[in-house]
Amino acid sequence: MTTKGKEFKGGFISRNSRFNYLPDADKYLSVIDKPKYKFNVIGTGIMGQEHMRVTMLEGRGTIHGIYDTNPRSIEQAKQIFLANYPGNNLIEYNSLETACNDPEADGLIICTPNYTHIEIIKEAIKSGKHILLEKPMATTIEDAYEIVQIAENYTAIFQIGLQYRYKAIYTEAIYEALERKTIGDIKTINISEHRIPFLDKVKQWNKFSKYSGGTLVEKCCHYFDLLNLFAQSKPDHVYATGSMAVNFVNFEYNNEKSDIIDNAAVTVVYENGTRSTFNLCMFSPMFYEEIIICGDEGRLKAYENRDFLTLKRPHNYLEIMCGENKPSRITTPSYPQDIEESGHHGATYYEHIKFIDNIAGTKTDTATVDEGFWSVVVGAAAEESLRTGKVIYINELLKEKNIPF
Numbered sequence: 001m002t003t004k005g006k007e008f009k010g011g012f013i014s015r016n017s018r019f020n021y022l023p024d025a026d027k028y029l030s031v032i033d034k035p036k037y038k039f040n041v042i043g044t045g046i047m048g049q050e051h052m053r054v055t056m057l058e059g060r061g062t063i064h065g066i067y068d069t070n071p072r073s074i075e076q077a078k079q080i081f082l083a084n085y086p087g088n089n090l091i092e093y094n095s096l097e098t099a100c101n102d103p104e105a106d107g108l109i110i111c112t113p114n115y116t117h118i119e120i121i122k123e124a125i126k127s128g129k130h131i132l133l134e135k136p137m138a139t140t141i142e143d144a145y146e147i148v149q150i151a152e153n154y155t156a157i158f159q160i161g162l163q164y165r166y167k168a169i170y171t172e173a174i175y176e177a178l179e180r181k182t183i184g185d186i187k188t189i190n191i192s193e194h195r196i197p198f199l200d201k202v203k204q205w206n207k208f209s210k211y212s213g214g215t216l217v218e219k220c221c222h223y224f225d226l227l228n229l230f231a232q233s234k235p236d237h238v239y240a241t242g243s244m245a246v247n248f249v250n251f252e253y254n255n256e257k258s259d260i261i262d263n264a265a266v267t268v269v270y271e272n273g274t275r276s277t278f279n280l281c282m283f284s285p286m287f288y289e290e291i292i293i294c295g296d297e298g299r300l301k302a303y304e305n306r307d308f309l310t311l312k313r314p315h316n317y318l319e320i321m322c323g324e325n326k327p328s329r330i331t332t333p334s335y336p337q338d339i340e341e342s343g344h345h346g347a348t349y350y351e352h353i354k355f356i357d358n359i360a361g362t363k364t365d366t367a368t369v370d371e372g373f374w375s376v377v378v379g380a381a382a383e384e385s386l387r388t389g390k391v392i393y394i395n396e397l398l399k400e401k402n403i404p405f
Helices: 046-058 071-084 096-101 114-127 141-152 168-179 202-207 221-231 344-360 369-388 394-400
Strands: 037-042 061-067 107-110 130-134 158-161 186-194 235-243 263-270 275-281 288-295 298-305 316-321 329-331
Touching: 037 046, 037 096, 046 061, 046 071, 046 107, 046 344, 061 071, 061 096, 096 114, 107 114, 114 130, 114 141, 130 344, 141 369, 158 344, 158 369, 168 221, 168 288, 168 298, 168 316, 168 344, 186 221, 221 263, 221 275, 221 369, 235 369, 235 394, 263 369, 369 394
Parallel strands: 037 061, 037 107, 107 130, 130 158, 186 275
Antiparallel strands: 186 288, 235 263, 263 275, 288 298, 298 316, 316 329
């Protein structure tokens, strides 16, 4: 029997352990193709382990080796990986140089603390390998621009880990607002994130702005990337207010007091006139994200709620209201459960699909180095506005730093 179109094969069936009893020769729908690409993970904390897990779930790549300066991170990553993927080998490197330049590896996934990115990239590019660099790409505008210059003539894939654009609600919002143009020309964008505080990290680097870039760079670059994406324009000026109201008010590490904010309201006005706001609260008892986009033909509202054990409503929700212009509707976009549970509600999984598609020569909509730069610019401008109480004009800010954008 022959069929037309894409054959229903692999995917969730190949990941289903109930079919493990089958001899390899008897697998067809449940066949697991041999991975084509090998990756080394630099930094094996929470995010590094998520990338390891998602690489194996996606299936076209495998984890070849790992490197981290913290022995406990290495040990935990090894234990989890070898327990879940028996029969796989995992090389442990003793230096960044050897991890980057092993000829057996096709690519590098860099998940180290923010302030280390610039120096690690300088070593990583010597390898010529494909690179997936976690967000934010740097902690300062100057370092971010240096990475832009480094990547400009880099011939392999250089992808930035701004994967929130692949969360189910944002994927659907992008499709409706930018591709279908369901709500017409976008005029205003509002994003909110309410969540628990920053988690513990090695040496508590994320509690100090000098290491993280500040909350509005470290945590919020994802959302500034989304605002930039929906606005389809460069930011013109930024204004922000915020404070350290609840979290880490009395926190000290090595006799140094934490200086990161836990709430903020940021306004970004774009060159094309689009206006946007971002609201942050990091002392909420739940995880909640919301985006509202208003166009001249309708309104889009979407949210992701992760306290669905106590609130009787869908954890993903998208509403499009168009009045008399065209049909309105409500949907609950989501991914299969194993994908949603793999990390960042499925966003990291689809980021990996795009990463490997990029390597294979298929052009995708992954965040470019330039887009990563602009997400840092908005975050850094917001931090500067918060410190000074002034409106920050982007062209003036970049001119002060001798950056020709």
